Amino acid sequence: MAVDAADALRNRHDSWRPVTDDRDITLRLDLEAVPPVAAAPGVIDQALDNLIANAIDAAPAGSTITLTARHADGMVELHVTDQGPGMTETQRRRAFDRFWRAGTTDHDGFGLGLPIVQRLITACGGTVDLRDAPGGGLDAVIRLLPTQSAARPRDAPAAGAASRKTR
Numbered sequence: 001m002a003v004d005a006a007d008a009l010r011n012r013h014d015s016w017r018p019v020t021d022d023r024d025i026t027l028r029l030d031l032e033a034v035p036p037v038a039a040a041p042g043v044i045d046q047a048l049d050n051l052i053a054n055a056i057d058a059a060p061a062g063s064t065i066t067l068t069a070r071h072a073d074g075m076v077e078l079h080v081t082d083q084g085p086g087m088t089e090t091q092r093r094r095a096f097d098r099f100w101r102a103g104t105t106d107h108d109g110f111g112l113g114l115p116i117v118q119r120l121i122t123a124c125g126g127t128v129d130l131r132d133a134p135g136g137g138l139d140a141v142i143r144l145l146p147t148q149s150a151a152r153p154r155d156a157p158a159a160g161a162a163s164r165k166t167r
Helices: 005-022 043-058 089-094 113-123
Strands: 026-031 064-072 075-081 127-132 138-144
Touching: 005 026, 005 043, 005 064, 005 075, 043 064, 043 075, 043 113, 043 138, 113 127, 113 138
Parallel strands: 026 064
Antiparallel strands: 064 075, 075 138, 127 138
């Protein structure tokens, strides 16, 4: 199914804005025009909710969390970037292990959020990655394929479509 990823990011921004306002965190939205992505309904929202909640837990008061949508290398990328303490390379590699939690965090989670996000996004043919954010913090990146209709030129037939010759 085709999902408007930029619209999903915009909706998550609107939903989380009261929480970030209460915590003196700026929630910024940076959207480029992106094609629809192949994903089941609700998957992107659930994945983004988890990543945004993690960013809010990590971000100090007075900092910014940026939600970004962009089209890069034939993929749609959704970024949740915070200005928190970030993670070491080892922590980023382990973060998708079930029940693992970074020892420096103080939260009530069970270490299942990121593994669930990874399974949801992988089931849609995408990837999720944690990177160092420029200037410090963490950049959680979801990469999804555009839908078939968005990925092919408008005049090209769909894969498997029979061509019709006219006389």
